[in-house]
Structures are given as structure tokens and as C-alpha cells.
Amino acid sequence: MATAVLEARGISKGFPGVLALDDVSFRLDAGQVHALVGENGAGKSTLIKVLTGVYRPDRGTLLQGGEPVTFDNPLAAQRAGISTIYQEVNLVPQMSLAHNLLLGREPRTRLGVIDMTQLYAEAERVMTRYGIRTDVRRPLRSLGMGTQQMVALARAVSIEARVVIMDEPTSALEPREVDTLFGVIADLRTQGISLIYVSHRLDELYRICDRVTVLRDGRVAHTGPLDKLPRVDLVALMLGRDPAEIRREGATKFSGEHTTAANGPLVEARSLSRRPDLRDVSVQVRPGEVVGLGGLLGAGRSETAKAIAGALPVDGGTVLVAGQEVRRGSPAAAIRAGVSLVPEDRKVEGIVPTLSVRDNIALAALPQLSRSGVVSDARVDRIVDTFMRRLRIKAASPHQKVAELSGGNQQKVLLARSLATGAKVLLLDEPTRGIDVGAKAEVQALIDELAAEGLGVLLISSDLEELVEGADRVVVLRDGAVAGELSGDQVTEQAIMATIAATGETDG
Amino acid sequence: MPRTSGLAAAVTLAALLATAACAKSEDSGDTPAPAGSAGQQVVQSTGATGPTCTLQSFGGQKFDVKKDVVGFSQSEKEANPFRIAETKSIKDEAGKLGIANLRVTNAQSQFSKQISDVQQLIAQGAKLLVIAPLNSDGWEPVLRQAAEKKVPIITIDRKINAQPCTDYLTFIGSDFYEQGKRAADQMIQSLGGQGEVAILLGAPGNNVTTDRTKGFKDRIQEKAPGITISFEQTGEFTREKGQQVTEQLIQSRPGTKGIYAENDEMALGAVTALKGAGKSPGQVKIVSVDGTRAAVQGIVDGWLSAVVESNPRFGPLAFSTAQKFLDGEPIPATVIISDQEYTTANAKESLGNAY
């Protein structure tokens, strides 16, 4: 047996109050694509950070090519040929694509200063190989998420990496970009480069990975070849549950059809327009209905939700709640009318990290919980208690800082915040992205429950399965306009994809 | 949105300024009487033994003060009686003499700004410069430029450390060291040569502070070994700081018999502090330097023991010196003015002289 490219032996790492990794061993061979899975908090991130020199392990050793190594910082790991692409693209948004790509490895002139011509040429050359043709002098933030992800990948690989670690690399990619990415991965593998691939998307794992290591509660729950492991068993391993139970419950927690009341729409968006994001987008949600909003990234899904929630100024169009027009461009007015948004980016637009769970839940409902500007603690406690129980939010106490909770629980806090306002319509933008399988199931079940109680839900999801099983009706967006609407039996993955794919011809 | 808020801000500002128009301040019984000729500066000594300077030896060209540009560089904002009186005196005298092109700059207590202010005056073609320097040292760049163009500089109230007649024409002002000594004399007299004395220092780094401190200490050491200086803290020449420091002082050192304040503002701050602590007038002897109206009034009221004057009315003397110089007369290197003293004996009748 050849020596491993990278091996971790008996790694333990603790933080105050938590043992994040407990005697974890992990082995990566040359040319291998190794899936690293586990729920959030299982220890994946910590293991990656140990492998890349962000953390020093308390116990255990790292071996590279059979030799013990220690990395003092990410730079040391990079120099040793270990590159990482993180979940949230970690590049510098204000800097140009070229500078991001080649930061630290800029071509020099004979005088020792950066050769700008070379820099841009080199950047263009590299990006072309990844199927990106764009002006490399543009600031990174002006480019799409997919492009940014590709830059991150290109950067990681081009540092003569022998090991590339990818943490949820596809979460922001369009299917086409995913294909490009997988093409690149296949290429890397043939060059003998090893990959550690972290993802929640089982399809992708089975598509490209050779081996899998499952972490649970800081320990290795399983390691072995992936193709011999049935999906259900993998899910069971991650959750630590009985595989039979998982089979019974199906892939998602949605129960299927909802009884939709026949009365008029709860919320109606008419001809929302905003150059260049939205063109004449109209959507209706009736009480008790879950309406899916499908489409590719950048098709205007989040923009539609934000426009309805008053968080995005629009050039034209109106939003009516129960037949009454809502003042434009004011989230407060939308919330008063009963429309509440749970945004896509939890960290940036969702939680207030410095505040407690309690304050986060009560935040949007403060005007309703106070009299002449003074907050009623009793009422806040009551409503917080209600929703923490109802959504099964797991926190040490309502006064725990929200930043200390897991992603899934943070998501539930945001849902609670929306519900606390007495919302009649929830706009959920990727409510299950980046949260662990257990929490995902709970959130999905909750959406069902809320719809059953008569709430209207607008569900945005990149996960087609979630959309098909969860929504009664799916509105498909394309290039900022409604491309089609599917309901009843029409709601299938194929139908949605076909509606989206109809763009292929018009795209140019 | 930005437009409306900008508008709102503008409206707010306008409203604020407008309200100032309908402001109504307290009826003030003691508005300063027109200065007139009262309190005019008198030359005390002209350093007769020292060298003198003529237009010829200076090497300048004759010019007409009335028509040519005359620059005046003030060091500090005209926000305290001394600076107000000083600038006013210069402007008034210029007006009286018919000097048409007087350019006035103000360095707002920033030394770098004063240097560039004066340089700009030179660039504007000033033929004569009257400078109230913020600091005695550091005038090299200005002096070089002035020397190139042979622009005579008269410095007032503070000296410039340089060569008279070559670098600048002359200095007209008080002797701060001497002021310190005279304040010490007054302190010795009112304390009978015994007791603990505290000093409220001026702003640190300022040579007025340095000289007034040194003069005071030297004189005390020389003439009154019974007086101990137990406390020196800066009051930064302001009334507020003077009050705050005095409050700490009288509480933690109740034995303090006298306070020497290096300007009137700090002395008045000390008076407020003493009043607040329930002391009666004269319980702690206060001596200060400047001669502002409020301080002299303080003597009349019994709170201050004495004030050594530092006369700011430089206008007449400065311009007459300049005229003499242009007329070819010899000018002494320093013109020390005679500062008077306000004491319990003369305060009431001399109140009109105070500024």
C-alpha cells in the first residue's frame, strides 16, 4: 500500500466547553476524491482547519507523504501543497479578479515589481481554462457567485496544490457551472491531485467521490469506499439513526399536497420591475399554499422575494396583501401588512450576532411588543418561549448569544423572528441551505405545518427535490421574468428543468 | 433622499443662524467702555545699550505704509480679551493712519499654519509684517523668505529667537520673565513672605508659560525663602481648567495660602472654585498676569490680590515704530513696554485701563 498523500492520526481538538475532534484519523491517497460528510457541528470544519494550519491540534499527528508535519498557519499548509476553497467564497471583493487569483504569486518584472501586463495575461489564461471569459481587471464583487467560486478553485489549484479541499463548493453554482467544476475535478484527479470534498448534496458525492469518511460528534463514524454504501445508509450514518426509519420517511419531510383554500390570494405581486434584475414579475400566494420560486441563480428569485418584502426598491409594480396595496420600499410596511422575509444569507442579512436568541426573535416584532416605545418584557418572554418550543430551537437559554448556535438553529431563530411578527405570508429564501440533515427535515416539516395552518409560503430553493415535494405550485423565473408556472401534477423536476432550459435558445 | 436630507441640514443651519439674530443676551452692565486713549502702551525701555537699526543698515527699500500691503499675523483666535484687544488695536490704528491694504491672518493656535500664513502674506506682496508669534522658535523659513525680499518684521507681544535688524526689525512687547518676577513680588507682599503657594501653569510648551514660571520661581527663591511652591499643574490658560485644578488643589492641600495664575482666566477659574468651596474673598491670595477687566474687577471685589498687566494695545507703537524706521530713524532692537500693576490700592480707579 502506497503512503498516503495526507494522513491525520488520532487528532483531538477542543475548545472551551466543546471537544470538537476526538481521536480522529483520516487518510487521503493520491488521485483520490474523498468525501467528508457529517452534520453541522460534527467536526468537519474543525478537521479541515486542522489540516490547513488554521488550528493546531491538541493531540495527534499529521503526516504528509509519510513524514510528520506541523502547519503553523494557512500559509505553511499552502506551501506544503494543501489548498482550500471555503464554503463562503473567501476572496477579497474589492480587488480585481486577476489580483485575487494571483495574490502572493504575482509575476514580476526584472525590477522586482509586479508586471501588470503579465498579471492580466496570466489571469486571463488561467480563467479561460476554467471556462470563464471576462475582464480580469474587474473587481471581484462585480462578478457572479459562480465566477467567484471558479476563481477560488483556480487559485487553489494553481498554487501547485497536491491536495485540494473543497467545502460545499457547489452551493452557489448553477448546474452548468457544477458540470464545469466536475470536469475540472476529473482533470485534477488524472493529474494525481487528491481532493477532499465536503458537501450535503448526496447526488454530487456519488457522482465524483471514491471514498467517504463520515464524522459524527467529533468522531469518525465510518470510512470506506463510497460506491458500496447505499445512500440511505450514508444518511443513517450521518444522523446516527436507524436506516430503516430513514427509508420510511423519504428524502424530505414534506408531506405533499396542501389543502388550499379557494379564497383570493393572500399576497399578490403585480408586474414587479427593477432594471436589470426584474421584468414584470407577478406572483400570487393564497392562504395555506406553498408556492415554489424556481430558476437558476441570478434569475431574480431572491430579488423577487426582497421586492415583495419591501427590501429592494423597484422601478414599477405593486404588492397587495389581502387586496390592500403595501407601501413600496419599506420592509416595515410589509411586515405590518403581514409579509415577512427569511433571507438567503443568514450571516450577513439574518442574525444579529451580538444579540441573544431572545432579542433576535423579538427584533422584528418590537413595535408590536411595546407600548409607547417601552418594550414589555413579559410579552417578549411569552412570545420567545412559544416559538422556541414550537420550532424546537436548541439553545442553552433564551439569553444565549445567537452566534453560538448551529446553523440549523440560527435558521429556526430567523423563522421564529418572522413568525413572531404575526406574519401571514412567509418568504423563505433557501431556508435549508447549509444546515444539517436533521435540521433540514425539521424546517421542511415546519413549512408544511405552517401552510396547513393557513399561512402562505413563498419557497425559494435551488434544491429541485425540495421544490417539487414542498410546493403546490412552482413559478419558474428566467432572466428576471416569469418563464412559466407549474401546478398540480405538472410539478416535477423534469418539468421545472424543461422550463428553465427553454432559455438555452434565447441566451446570447 | 440625499437631496432632502442635505436640504434639511441646510435649513437647520439657516434656522440656527437665524435664531442667533433674535437672540437676546443678558443685560450686561459692564460692557467695556470704548478704549479711547486709556491704557495706551508706554515704552519702558528700548534696550538703549543694545544695537539700533536703520533702514540703511537693514538694507530695505522705502515704501508707503498707507498704500502698500501690510500684513498682520495673529497667532490665536480672537476669543480672549488679550487677542481681541491686540487685533483691534492693530486694525484701529491702521484705520486711523489710513493704511488701505492691511491683510490679517489668524493661525488658530496652529504653529504650522502661522508659518504658512506669513509666507502667504509675503507672497501677496506685503512690504511690512507685524507678527504676534505663537512661538519664539521655529521661524527660520519665514525669516529667510522675508530677508530675501527685505521685508521688515515687527514682532509683538512674543519675541522671535533670531537676530534683530538682520532677521527681523524689532520686538515690541512685555518681558514675561519680568512679569513673573513682579507677580512674585506681589505674592510675597500679600502673604508676608510665608506660606505654601500653588502655581497654575499656562499651556505646556508655550514660552510665555516657561518665562512667567521661571521669573516667579527665581524671585521667590531669591527674596522669600519662607514661601514654598508646593504645587504646579497646568490650567492651559483656560478658566475651566483653572477651576478644575483649583478644586482638586484646595481639597487635597487645604494649607495652600496663595495661588499664582499665569493668566487672568485661570485666576478667575480659581475664584469660582474658591467660591464653590465656600471660601471667603482673600482667604487664599491670588496673583495673576494680564490685566483684563474681569480680573481687575476681581481685585475690587477682594478675590484677587494683584494683577500684573500685560498690555496688548500694540497698534500705535507698532506703526509709529515702522514709520520711524521708514523715515530713516534708528530703531532699537527691543522695545519693552511698561506694564502697570493693578493692586487693591489702585484697582478701582484703574478699572478703565483694563481691557
Place this chain on the structure above:
Amino acid sequence: MTTTIAGADTSADARRRPGGLRRERIGHLLQHHGALMVLAVTVVVGAVAFDSFATPQNAANIVVSSSFLAIVAIGMTFVIISGGIDLSVGSSFVLAGVLAAYGSRYGLLVALLLPLAVCGAIGLVQGLIVARTGMAPFIVTLAGLLGMRGLMLAVSGEGANTYLVQNDAFSALGQTSILGLTVPVWITLGLVLLGGVLLQRTSFGQNVYAIGGSEEAAVLMGVPVTRVKVVVYLISGSLAGLAGALNAARLSSGVTILGAGMELDVIAAVVIGGTLLTGGAGGLTGTMAGVLLLGVIQSLINQIGVLTSSFQQVVSGAFLALVVVMQRILHRAQRLS
């Protein structure tokens, strides 16, 4: 590896924003050279309104007296681009002047090196504290402001001693004119060029931008964050020290009453120059335009002459507000259009 997929070249963003690139460029230009344009306009207005404004001597005066602020502002630009701030520069400046004048009695080398070493060292320590402890730069350098002013007072006998420069070579460094401009001006020009190259054309400079843009990303991209931060504060401290020393050479003495509030002038100049206080963007040309703009405004106020000293402050404040508001509006127009 040739996995290019046809048509995958344009990002969703680029597609949605036809002509976005050109507008971005214009916006970029405005943000970076807005100060230069305002400066040009101000100079033209001044020249038209006042005879004695656009004279070579006045111009030289403005440039010469601005050069010290400019040197300090170069360092501040580095700090601000890295996402920090340095309030201690004013105190560094005055301390350096006193040290230089004091050191001049031991020769030119001491006069130059003593202030550079002390101010550089204090900058270094501040940088270390900021980088290692994660304390806010605002607070660390605020302590630096107080501490160094205290040190300066201690060195100068509570401000009572003004050391005079006793070395002709050192004085000459501050006073000699070459082609009508004094040595400090040429040093400033040299430093601007050097700083520009350092910022735009070296890995170090790119690292400064990266840290200011996103420190987290910079760490993960392998930027030696601690070292870069330390160096940035070291540069700022050293340049403030150099400016103070040169100023002492120019004034021939270690004046103790300088530098109070200088940090605010410097920050104002850098911000007017288009460098964002949030870090990650900006440059030296803008900063220089900002410095000159402050000098020109000051000169214009002097030319007007009739303003009382208090009104001058109102005008300066209003002008500063106006410039930043204009910048914001331009910035916004560029985003919204």
C-alpha cells in the same frame, strides 16, 4: 485541462449589466480622482478671484508647507487601506521634531535616525498590539497619541526647552531649495512614487489591499496578516517621524507646540482623496490631491481676508462636509445608474 464549456463564459451579473463595465470605470475614476477634479476647480476659481493666488510663490508656499502633512498622509493611506487608523501621527510628528533637534548636536545622522528609530519603534509596537491582540486600532493609537505627547513633554522638560538645530547639514535638509522647491518637497515626491510602487506593484501592497478588503479572506489566502499590519503601522510611524524631523530641520528647532489635531487633518486629507475608511480601496494620488486641497482652501480663506477667525472654521467644516457628501452622491449615482 480543457474543460471549457461553450457559453459558460459570462456570469449572470455581467449579462444583467450591459455597459456596466464602462460605468464602473467612470465611477472608479470619479472615486479615485474626484479630489483631483475638486482641486482643479478650486484652483481655477481661486486664480480667477484673487490676483495674488495663482502666483508661483504662493503655489510654492502651498506645496512646501503641505509637504509635511503629505509625508504623514502617505503612511496614513497605507494604514487606512489596510482597514486600520493611526491617531498617533500628530504626536509622532512633534516628538520626532524635538528628538531631531535634540539629536542634531550629535550630527546629521543622529538627528535623522533618532526620531526615525523612536517613532518607527512606537509604530511597530502599536502594530504589534493591533495585530496580535485584535484591539481596535482607534484605541491603540489613541493611547499612542497620549503616550507620545507625554513622552515629548518629558523629553522637553514639560515643554519648557525648545532645542535648536545645531547642525548645518541637517538644517539644509529642511531649507535648501532645488529648482524652487525645498528638499522636503522632493522627498515627498520620491516617497509618493516609492509608496505608489509599493502599494500597486508589490506583493506587500497587494497584501495591504487584501487585508483591508477582507481580513478573513486574506488569512485564508495565505497573506501574512500580522506581519503586513505591523509593517503598515511601522511605515506610518516612521513617516510621521521623518516628517517631524524634516520639519524641525526647516524650522531649525524642535518646536513643542506642533501636531495637536494633525491626525484629524491627515485623516481628512486621506478621506477626501477617496480612500475609504473601511479599507481595501484608495490610493496615494488621491491622498496627495486631498492634502493639496486642504492647503489651497486654507490659502483661499487667507486671501478672502475679511472672515473672522471663527468663521474660517465654519467654512472649513462646511467644506469638508460638502466634499464628503459630494463623494457619497457620486458614489451612489455610479451604483444606481
Place this chain on the structure above:
Amino acid sequence: MAEIAVAPRAWGGRAGLLAWLQEYGVYASVLALLLFNVVFTPHFLEVANFRTQLIQVAPVVITSLGMALVIGTEGIDLSVGSVMALASAMVVLYLGYGAPVAIVAALIAGAAIGAGGGALVAYVGVQPIVATLALLVGVRGLANVLVPQLTEFRNPTLITLGSRSVLGLPLVVIIAAALTVLIGFLVKRTTLGRQLVAVGGNRAASRLSGLPVRRVLVTVYLISGLLAAVAGVLATSRLQASDPTSLGLLMELSAITAVVVGGTPLTGGRVRVLGTVMGALLIQLLQATLIKHNLPQSWTQMVQAVIILAAVYAARGRRA
């Protein structure tokens, strides 16, 4: 389930000590300084001394409270010192109508300047440090234009405000204490208080949650201006004169120091009211100690620098 386990707070060991210092460091420092003075400073344990310290610190406390709110929103207000000067100018300008009118005029002026700065920040999007820097320069000029030189007044009501005692406590101190309670209440119990820390903690999230972010910002800066004006009026009444040139000079730095030393992070999202008061007290006691022991100015500044660093180092948040 992968729950983030939160260990019960152990107050032992080095980590425990650090955590304790972070929470209570400023109180411990004040206590230590008090003890030092009790032992080494003559006449320290006297009622008159505590009166002096409390009276002197009152304007700083009041200004710092406003500053704490602003810093809670991840902002900063450099204009407070100048606003004090403006308030002082307004008071003497309107004293002819009687003290109440004059005081109200001063407070309105302070609130207006605060709101103006807030509008620049909230609506125009100017960074707080720059917006309030412009005000720092301009407003002091304005105050000086209105009242060009130190002006004494004799209005008994206004003088009483600064020197009167109620039940043995100076009125100035009572006002500062009342405002502390009020601001504490505002932060803990009012909608505005909850909203302002949310705005400081995450502005985008606050906007999406329907918080009136701009209104909150303007209100907070307005309160800061208003409190600075209160401090200005009190300082004026204590001085028995209006001195716009020097009143409140460098107050912004004292206030920021008090807030930060008191444990409110400059990054916003949190406001510690009592900590702020303690921060102000710490600086006051420090200065008093150095003055009482007749140490030179250079010492005062260097010691202050060290204390600031030490206090903030102890109080800095544990980094993940």
C-alpha cells in the same frame, strides 16, 4: 444532534480570570485606584473630595452616555465637544429671555446638530467619523461666531444649576445619575434601545427585519447631541461663564475612552451603560490622583495611555 455545547462558566483558571476581567475589569480598576488613593493621598476620604470628583466627572458621564449609544450602532461622534461649546454659546445668547428659555434653546441646538450629523450618516451614507469630524471643526467655529469671547453671566437660576445641592448631593451629579438611569432604561427596555444595538450588530439584518434603521441612527445621534448639549449647559453653569473657545475641547476623546474602557466594543452591537459611567470615573480618578500628587503633565498622559491599553486589553472580546 450536533449541539454547540456551552460549558458552564468556570471562574477558575486563567481563562476564567480573563473572562472575569472582561466583564468587571473597569470596576476592579476603579476600586484599585480608590484603594490606592485612600492609602496614599491625604484628605482623600472626605466628603468634599468625592463631591469634587463627582461634580467634575458629571459632564463627561453625560457626554459619554450619548457616545455609548452612538458606538453601539457602530458609529462614532467626534462632534460632542464642539456641541458642548455651541450649547454654551446658545445659553448666554438667549439668557435675556430667562434661564429656562436659554437652556431649551441650547438643547435644541445640540439636538439639531446631532440630528444633522445623524442625517449625514443615515441618509447620505457618510462615514460617522468623517461626518462628525466636519461638525467638530464647523460647530466650534459656529459657537465662536455666536459668542466670540468668554462671556460671564449673573443669572441666578443658571448659576444655581451648577452649584446647588439637593439633600447634600450636587444637582449636577443628580442630573448625571438620572440621565444614566434614563439611558440604562432606554437601552434595556425600549424599542429604540433594542433596535439601536441590532443596527450596530447587523445593519442589513435590521433593515430586512423592518427596523427603521435610518430613523434609529438619526435619533441616536440626536440623543448624543442633546446629551452633549446638556453637558455643555451644566459645564457653563458651573463655570458661571460661557467660553466656546475652550469648553469641551478634546471631550470626544475622553468620552470615547470612557465608553471603550467601560467595555462597549467599537464594533457596535452592544452598549454597557454602567460600564461607561465607570470608565468615565476611572479617567477622572486617574487625573485627580495625578494632580493631587502634583505629577507633571507628561506623566498624566503616559499613565493614561497605559491605563487605556490595559483596560481595553482586559475588556476585549474573546476571539473565536
